[in-house]
Amino acid sequence: MSTTDKWLNPSARTSSRRDFLQLATAAPALAWLPGLSTLAPPAPLNDYPRLTFYGATRQVSGSCHLLETSHGLYVVDCGLFAPDIENPEKENEDIPFNPKEVKALILTHAHADHHGRLPLLYKRGFRGKIYCTDATRDLTNLAFSTPPPSSDDERDPLFTFADGEAMLKQLHAVPYNKKVNAGKLTVRFTDAGHILGSAMVEVWVDNRKIIFGGDMGPDNSPILHAPTQLYGADCVLLESTYGAAKRPQIDYDEFGRRVAAVLERGGDVLMPTFALHKSQLIIFTLQRLIQQGVIPANVPIYCDSSSVHKANLIYDAYKDYHDEEAREFIKKHGSLFYMAKYREGRAADFLKAHGGTPSIFVSTSGMLAFAASPRHLHAMANNPKNAVLIPGYQAPNTVGRLLLDGKSPVTVNIPLNDRPTDVKITPKLEIDRVSGFSSHASGEQILEWISKFEEIGTVFFLHGDEERSTEMAKRASEMGVESIAPKRDDTFTVKNDRQTPGPVPELEKRQPAAPAAVDQ
Ligand SMILES: [Zn+2]
Ligand SMILES: [Zn+2]
Numbered sequence: 001m002s003t004t005d006k007w008l009n010p011s012a013r014t015s016s017r018r019d020f021l022q023l024a025t026a027a028p029a030l031a032w033l034p035g036l037s038t039l040a041p042p043a044p045l046n047d048y049p050r051l052t053f054y055g056a057t058r059q060v061s062g063s064c065h066l067l068e069t070s071h072g073l074y075v076v077d078c079g080l081f082a083p084d085i086e087n088p089e090k091e092n093e094d095i096p097f098n099p100k101e102v103k104a105l106i107l108t109h110a111h112a113d114h115h116g117r118l119p120l121l122y123k124r125g126f127r128g129k130i131y132c133t134d135a136t137r138d139l140t141n142l143a144f145s146t147p148p149p150s151s152d153d154e155r156d157p158l159f160t161f162a163d164g165e166a167m168l169k170q171l172h173a174v175p176y177n178k179k180v181n182a183g184k185l186t187v188r189f190t191d192a193g194h195i196l197g198s199a200m201v202e203v204w205v206d207n208r209k210i211i212f213g214g215d216m217g218p219d220n221s222p223i224l225h226a227p228t229q230l231y232g233a234d235c236v237l238l239e240s241t242y243g244a245a246k247r248p249q250i251d252y253d254e255f256g257r258r259v260a261a262v263l264e265r266g267g268d269v270l271m272p273t274f275a276l277h278k279s280q281l282i283i284f285t286l287q288r289l290i291q292q293g294v295i296p297a298n299v300p301i302y303c304d305s306s307s308v309h310k311a312n313l314i315y316d317a318y319k320d321y322h323d324e325e326a327r328e329f330i331k332k333h334g335s336l337f338y339m340a341k342y343r344e345g346r347a348a349d350f351l352k353a354h355g356g357t358p359s360i361f362v363s364t365s366g367m368l369a370f371a372a373s374p375r376h377l378h379a380m381a382n383n384p385k386n387a388v389l390i391p392g393y394q395a396p397n398t399v400g401r402l403l404l405d406g407k408s409p410v411t412v413n414i415p416l417n418d419r420p421t422d423v424k425i426t427p428k429l430e431i432d433r434v435s436g437f438s439s440h441a442s443g444e445q446i447l448e449w450i451s452k453f454e455e456i457g458t459v460f461f462l463h464g465d466e467e468r469s470t471e472m473a474k475r476a477s478e479m480g481v482e483s484i485a486p487k488r489d490d491t492f493t494v495k496n497d498r499q500t501p502g503p504v505p506e507l508e509k510r511q512p513a514a515p516a517a518v519d520q
Contacts, residue, residue, distance in 0.1 A: 071184035080116030099126035108214025109198035110139035135197025190228035193217030240464030244443035256294035267385030275307035368399035387430035455498035
C-alpha cells in the first residue's frame with residue numbers, strides 16, 4: 001500500500017496551510033463557512049488527529065510537532081534550531097501556528113533542541129500549561145533562570161530573560177507511568193533513558209494513540225534506566241540521530257587507561273563538556289574507573305562550572321530515576337558525584353591547580369567557546385604532557401573543532417583584566433576525541449524496540465540528518481512497518497491501521513565516525 005493511499009499529505013499546499021493555521025484563529029467561526037472565506041482548509045476538518053512537523057525533519061534540531069485534535073491545537077516540544085544549520089535566526093523566528101490558540105504543550109525533556117523556544121511561545125501569547133516530568137521541570141528551570149551575560153550583540157534577542165522566567169510558571173509536572181489529563185488529551189509519560197527526566201509520551205485523543213518518542217537513550221548507559229518498552233500505538237515519532245547503525249561497543253576501561261597514561265606522565269586532563277548529562281556521565285564514569293583502579297586513586301576531579309554543579313544536585317535528588325548501580329552508589333557515597341570538587345565562583349583557584357598534582361578538569365563549555373574550558377585550555381596548552389579529551393560534537397569553526405582538525409594557532413576567548421579577550425595559543429598538548437558518552441540510542445536499538453511492538457501504525461523518523469532519517473525509515477519498512485521521514489511542514493492524519501512488525505534486518509557494521517550534532 002502506498003503512502004498516499006493511507007495518508008493525507010497536503011504538504012504541496014504548505015503556504016495555504018500556514019495561512020490557515022495563522023488565520024483560523026483570527027476568524028475561527030468564519031474560516032470554513034462557504035461563501036465567507038476563500039481559505040481552503042488543507043484537510044477535511046473532521047479528520048482528526050493530525051500531525052504537522054515543524055522541526056527536526058531530516059535534520060537534528062528544532063523539534064516542534066503540532067497536534068490538531070477535535071478539541072483544538074496541542075504542541076509537543078518547541079526547540080531551538082542549532083546554530084550550525086543554514087539561517088538559524090530565521091528558522092528560530094518562525095512559529096507557523098498561533099501560540100495563543102495552543103491549549104497545552106507537552107515537553108519530552110530538557111534539551112535546548114526541545115525546549116529552547118518555549119520562552120518565544122510565551123512571548124507570542126501561549127499561556128497554556130507545559131506538561132513534563134518533575135526532573136524536566138527542574139532542569140528547565142535551571143536552563144532559564146540564570147540571566148545571560150551581557151553582550152555587545154545589537155540584534156534583537158529572540159526572547160528576553162523575563163519571557164523565560166514567565167514561561168517557567170507554565171511548567172506543570174506529572175508523574176511517570178500514570179495516565180493523566182493534559183487539557184483534553186490523556187497522556188502517560190514513560191522513562192526514555194536519554195537524560196534525567198526524559199520521557200516518551202503516550203497520547204490518547206480522538207480514538208487514536210500516538211507515541212511522541214522525544215529522544216531515546218542507550219540501553220546500557222550509566223546512571224539511568226534503559227528506555228521503557230511500549231507495545232502498541234497508531235503512530236510513533238522516533239529519533240534517528242545515529243541512523244541505522246549497529247550498537248557501539250563501549251570500552252570504558254580503554255578510556256580510563258588513556259586518562260591514566262596522561263596523569264602518570266605528570267599531565268593534566270581537560271574534558272570540555274555540556275553541563276547537562278554529558279558532564280554527569282563523565283564524572284560518574286571517572287569515579288567508577290578510580291574505584292576500579294584503572295585511574296590512580298586520589299586524583300582530583302575539578303568541576304568549576306556552576307551549571308554542572310546545579311545539574312549534579314538535580315541528578316542526585318531524583319533517586320527513583322536511577323538504575324540499580326547508581327542507587328547503590330548514592331547510598332554508599334551520598335552523591336553520584338562525590339569526588340567532583342566544586343567551589344562556587346572560584347574558577348581562578350582551579351586554574352592555579354595546573355602544573356601541581358596531575359588532575360582532571362571537567363569544564364564547560366563543551367566546544368571550548370565560553371565559560372571555564374577555554375581558560376583551562378589556555379593554561380594547559382604549552383605543556384605537551386597535558387591532554388584535552390573531547391567527548392562531544394564540535395560544530396564547525398569552534399575552538400574544539402579547530403583543535404581536532406589540527407589547526408594551529410587557535411584563538412580562545414578568555415577574561416584578561418576582567419575583559420573578554422581573544423588570545424592566540426599554539427597548542428602543544430595532546431588533543432583527542434573520546435567516544436562512548438552518547439545519550440542517544442543506536443538505530444539497531446531503536447529498530448529492536450519497534451520489533452517488540454505487538455502492533456504498530458506509522459512510524460515517523462525525526463531528529464536525524466536526511467541520510468540517517470531516511471535510512472531508518474527504509475530499514476523499518478523492511479520490517480513491514482509503514483515508515484516515513486517527514487519533511488518540514490508535512491501534515492498527516494493519524495489512521496487506525498496497525499501491523500505486527502517483523503524482525504530487525506541485518507545492519508551494516510559501521511559505527512558513527514563522530515558524535516552526532518545534537519549528542520549533548
Ligand atoms: Zn535530547
Ligand atoms: Zn534532541
